[in-house]
Amino acid sequence: MRYWLFKSEPSTWSWDDQVAKGDAGEEWDGVRNYQARNFMREMKIGDQGFFYHSQSEKAIVGTVEVIAEAHPDSKTDDARWECVDIKALNPVKTPVTLDQIKADERLSDMVLVNNSRLSVQPVTETEWRIICDLAGLPG
DNA sequence: GCCAACGTTGGC
DNA sequence: GCCAACGTTGGC
Numbered sequence: 001m002r003y004w005l006f007k008s009e010p011s012t013w014s015w016d017d018q019v020a021k022g023d024a025g026e027e028w029d030g031v032r033n034y035q036a037r038n039f040m041r042e043m044k045i046g047d048q049g050f051f052y053h054s055q056s057e058k059a060i061v062g063t064v065e066v067i068a069e070a071h072p073d074s075k076t077d078d079a080r081w082e083c084v085d086i087k088a089l090n091p092v093k094t095p096v097t098l099d100q101i102k103a104d105e106r107l108s109d110m111v112l113v114n115n116s117r118l119s120v121q122p123v124t125e126t127e128w129r130i131i132c133d134l135a136g137l138p139g
Numbered sequence: 140g141c142c143a144a145c146g147t148t149g150g151c
Numbered sequence: 152g153c154c155a156a157c158g159t160t161g162g163c
Contacts, residue, residue, distance in 0.1 A: 032146095032147090033146070033147090034146085034147095035146090115144095115145090116144090117144070117145060117146085118145095
C-alpha cells in the first residue's frame with residue numbers, strides 16, 4: 001500500500017464536503033496537471049492519503065482512502081484527464097500545519113515543502129507515520 | 140492582494 | 152521542437 005497527499009482549497013472542496021459524501025466518496029476531479037494525473041494512475045484501491053487544505057488554512061486535516069482507481073474525469077470531455085475516487089477516513093485530532101512540516105527536518109524532503117503547487121503528491125511511509133503521530137492518528 | 144514559481148499553450 | 156507568453160496556484 002502506498003501513501004499520498006491530496007490538496008484542495010477549502011472554499012472549493014473542503015474536508016467537510018468530503019466527509020459529507022460518506023463511504024460513497026467522490027471523484028477527485030479537476031486535476032489538470034500531468035504529474036498529478038500520473039500519480040493518480042499509480043493509486044490502488046485501499047491506498048491512503050492526507051487531505052490538505054491550501055490557501056488560508058495550510059494544514060493536513062484528515063485522511064482519506066482510495067476507493068476507485070483512475071478513470072476518466074466526468075467533469076470534462078478531454079480524455080487526457082483522469083481521477084480516482086476517495087472517501088474520508090479519519091479526521092485528525094490536531095491539524096498538522098505547513099509551518100510544522102517545514103520546521104520538522106525529518107519532513108524536509110516532502111513534496112509539499114519542495115513543490116508546493118503540485119496538487120496530488122506521493123508521501124513516503126516514514127513521512128506518513130511522522131505526520132500521523134503529529135496529528136494524533138493511529139496511523 | 141501581490142508576486143514568484145511553474146506548467147501549459149500556441150506560434151514559429 | 153523550441154520558446155515566449157500566458158494562466159494558475161499557493162504562500163506570504
